[in-house]
Amino acid sequence: MVRTSEALVNATAAVERLPQPSLPPVPWRDPHSVPPEELSQYIQRLEQACLDRPHSADLRTCLGMAYAMNFDVYKSMDALEAARAIDSSNFWAQMKYAELHYRLRTLRRAEEETLKAVELAENVWQLGVARRQLQEVRRLSRDSARNVHWTKPLATPALILSAMIVLLFVVMMWT
Amino acid sequence: MKRVLITCTIAWCLTAFGAAIAGAQTPAAAAAAGISGGDVIKGVDAPKPEDRAKGDPAGTVTGTVADIPVGDAKKGLTVADVVNAVGQNIIAVNFTWTLVAGFLVMFMQAGFAIVETGLARAKNANHTMMMNFMVYGVGMLAYWLIGFAIQEGGVGAVSNLGGTAPLNSEFAIHIFGKDWGLFGQKGAFLAGSTYDVGVMVMFLFQMVFMDTALTIVTGTAAERWKYSAFIISSFVMGAFTYPIYANWAWGGGWLATLGSSYGLGHGYADFAGSGVVHAVGGMTALVMAILIGPRIGKYDRDGKPNAIPGHDITLVLLGCFILAFGWFGFNPGSTLGAATNGNLRISSVAVNTMLAGMTGSFGAMYYMWLRYGKPDASMTGNGLLAGLVAITAPSGFVNPTGAVIIGLIAGVLVCLSCEFIERVLKLDDVVGAISVHGANGLWGVIAVGLFADGKSNYAGAWNGVNGSVTGLFYGDAGQLVAQLIGVATLVGFVFTFSFVVNVIIEAVWGHRVTAKVELEGLDIPEMGALGYPEFVLKGETLAVPAR
Numbered sequence: 001m002v003r004t005s006e007a008l009v010n011a012t013a014a015v016e017r018l019p020q021p022s023l024p025p026v027p028w029r030d031p032h033s034v035p036p037e038e039l040s041q042y043i044q045r046l047e048q049a050c051l052d053r054p055h056s057a058d059l060r061t062c063l064g065m066a067y068a069m070n071f072d073v074y075k076s077m078d079a080l081e082a083a084r085a086i087d088s089s090n091f092w093a094q095m096k097y098a099e100l101h102y103r104l105r106t107l108r109r110a111e112e113e114t115l116k117a118v119e120l121a122e123n124v125w126q127l128g129v130a131r132r133q134l135q136e137v138r139r140l141s142r143d144s145a146r147n148v149h150w151t152k153p154l155a156t157p158a159l160i161l162s163a164m165i166v167l168l169f170v171v172m173m174w175t
Numbered sequence: 176m177k178r179v180l181i182t183c184t185i186a187w188c189l190t191a192f193g194a195a196i197a198g199a200q201t202p203a204a205a206a207a208a209g210i211s212g213g214d215v216i217k218g219v220d221a222p223k224p225e226d227r228a229k230g231d232p233a234g235t236v237t238g239t240v241a242d243i244p245v246g247d248a249k250k251g252l253t254v255a256d257v258v259n260a261v262g263q264n265i266i267a268v269n270f271t272w273t274l275v276a277g278f279l280v281m282f283m284q285a286g287f288a289i290v291e292t293g294l295a296r297a298k299n300a301n302h303t304m305m306m307n308f309m310v311y312g313v314g315m316l317a318y319w320l321i322g323f324a325i326q327e328g329g330v331g332a333v334s335n336l337g338g339t340a341p342l343n344s345e346f347a348i349h350i351f352g353k354d355w356g357l358f359g360q361k362g363a364f365l366a367g368s369t370y371d372v373g374v375m376v377m378f379l380f381q382m383v384f385m386d387t388a389l390t391i392v393t394g395t396a397a398e399r400w401k402y403s404a405f406i407i408s409s410f411v412m413g414a415f416t417y418p419i420y421a422n423w424a425w426g427g428g429w430l431a432t433l434g435s436s437y438g439l440g441h442g443y444a445d446f447a448g449s450g451v452v453h454a455v456g457g458m459t460a461l462v463m464a465i466l467i468g469p470r471i472g473k474y475d476r477d478g479k480p481n482a483i484p485g486h487d488i489t490l491v492l493l494g495c496f497i498l499a500f501g502w503f504g505f506n507p508g509s510t511l512g513a514a515t516n517g518n519l520r521i522s523s524v525a526v527n528t529m530l531a532g533m534t535g536s537f538g539a540m541y542y543m544w545l546r547y548g549k550p551d552a553s554m555t556g557n558g559l560l561a562g563l564v565a566i567t568a569p570s571g572f573v574n575p576t577g578a579v580i581i582g583l584i585a586g587v588l589v590c591l592s593c594e595f596i597e598r599v600l601k602l603d604d605v606v607g608a609i610s611v612h613g614a615n616g617l618w619g620v621i622a623v624g625l626f627a628d629g630k631s632n633y634a635g636a637w638n639g640v641n642g643s644v645t646g647l648f649y650g651d652a653g654q655l656v657a658q659l660i661g662v663a664t665l666v667g668f669v670f671t672f673s674f675v676v677n678v679i680i681e682a683v684w685g686h687r688v689t690a691k692v693e694l695e696g697l698d699i700p701e702m703g704a705l706g707y708p709e710f711v712l713k714g715e716t717l718a719v720p721a722r
Binding site for chain 1: 293294296471472473475476480481482483484485486487488491542543546547551552553554580584587588590591593594595597598599625647648689690691694
């Protein structure tokens with residue numbers, strides 16, 4: 001399985017962006033319905049399938065979901081990002097990527113990604129799925145303690161604080 | 176009139192004999208004043224029983240000569256009886272003050288518990304609460320077995336507590352012509368000669384301080400720390416890491432004697448523990464953040480941090496208030512007494528504590544408001560705590576202006592430090608404990624060396640050096656040097672020691688839960704029960720929903 005994973009990582013870098021059919025070539029099972037003891041084997045088959053069909057965003061999405069079910073978050077993130085890169089208009093790739101962030105409770109990011117999924121919805125049902133998730137993410141955001149998302153440069157306030165301390169030092173020594 | 180006479184007589188006796196004892200402390204001085212312990216005091220009548228039976232709404236006949244125990248009933252009340260009562264009253268006041276302060280500090284555990292739980296995700300509430308709950312017991316056990324002896328085993332007589340004379344064995348090495356105290360050797364199990372009332376007070380007060388240091392670490396490593404590893408790590412910290420540094424600073428160890436040995440001010444001065452308690456906790460938290468790694472999802476592959484919000488801001492701010500309340504035990508209680516020896520300065524210590532907490536919260540609130548457009552609640556709470564942490568070491572040595580400045584700087588520093596740790600160091604600190612306790616603990620230690628105004632006077636000396644602790648701004652550069660040596664020791668020794676200990680635990684036991692446990696939430700896999708069962712049972716699926 002490790003060997004397949006490595007091969008997949010190498011192959012992913014070489015994937016070209018091509019228009020893809022919206023349905024997967026094989027009717028893969030919903031990873032949620034795969035029993036945990038079979039999950040490793042199922043993932044291996046999915047990885048192989050992705051190697052065989054490197055341009056399938058749906059297969060990558062399915063693989064990303066399977067990784068997530070297997071608690072392998074960063075592999076899941078990679079697979080879903082690859083799916084999005086292969087087909088940037090694929091609703092499910094975007095939706096599942098957003099859902100992964102929602103599950104991790106990185107809510108700010110989850111909201112951004114779910115909004116993108118809303119934009120990509122192709123029918124009322126997909127729109128409903130995305131909106132429900134968006135609603136839940138926003139509810140959680142509202143109910144939780146705001147966690148600071150540090151976005152501004154650190155140098156300026158650090159310099160100001162240092163200058164204030166130096167000034168204080170001079171004043172205290174002077175007096 | 177009679178009551179006035181009785182009151183005046185007793186007051187005269189207490190004042191005269193109390194002053195004689197407190198001032199000279201020698202029988203010779205008493206003899207020189209023409210007073211002998213065996214002298215019988217006459218003419219002081221107790222209130223009549225029928226008067227007492229009427230009740231005492233004004234409180235003027237309660238607490239009279241009748242309440243002074245008489246050694247020899249046949250002989251009557253003697254000078255020795257009064258003097259003994261005076262001495263015992265001083266110690267009783269100090270015991271009561273120190274114990275009540277210790278009880279307040281113990282209640283801070285509740286504050287820490289809900290601050291940390293509120294800043295964690297709901298799926299880890301039970302686990303986070305349980306760590307905070309049991310760190311109290313685990314730490315206490317370690318301290319009773321080993322830690323207290325290491326820390327206080329050689330502290331010697333603490334006059335405020337009536338002596339604590341049994342704690343008289345410090346292991347020291349002799350280098351450069353000076354003794355370097357390394358650890359105490361008496362007091363394990365509180366057995367033998369340390370089964371002593373004064374030692375018990377000391378144990379209780381120091382134990383709750385130690386527990387405060389331990390609980391700092393749980394905040395940083397929350398949401399991914401294996402419960403069993405937490406117990407082992409906390410036990411080691413309560414038994415060794417904390418007590419060793421505390422011995423050097425408070426137990427008569429080498430940091431405390433830098434003044435008497437090398438003329439560096441009054442030696443390392445840390446009134447209530449910015450360094451000993453908070454920086455030790457902060458350094459260990461830093462070690463844990465490095466070793467245990469960030470929570471899954473905290474950082475993207477490219478290292479960009481994601482905000483993971485806590486689940487209950489009301490818990491967070493309530494916890495901060497509880498901590499601020501407990502801090503009135505932490506700082507003023509560190510006089511270890513309220514009577515004599517300059518201990519009336521407790522009022523100043525308490526006011527300094529309030530002021531620094533206030534300016535800390537202001538500093539953080541305005542910083543966030545200016546930078547991010549909102550007065551962020553969690554960072555304002557952290558600002559309050561940062562101010563309190565920073566004033567902990569200087570609280571007994573600085574004036575209110577100094578306290579205000581120290582707190583204000585702490586409030587800004589905590590925001591900068593949080594940002595630095597998350598964005599530059601790429602460390603995931605769930606509650607900001609490294610910044611609140613580590614960075615500001617170090618700032619507090621340095622602040623003593625800058626702002627101590629030389630006006631405090633605890634029995635005329637500190638760390639065996641006559642006079643008052645005085646910082647650079649008031650004329651003593653040596654004190655700042657001693658404080659910087661303390662900071663270097665915290666960073667150099669405490670960090671390294673904690674790192675080695677926790678690397679061993681990591682190798683043998685492992686600190687981190689599996690990804691499965693972390694993603695499901697630690698409550699069920701680690702604790703067997705959810706913190707909020709009725710809130711979390713929504714369907715969780717990563718699958719495509721059915722059409």
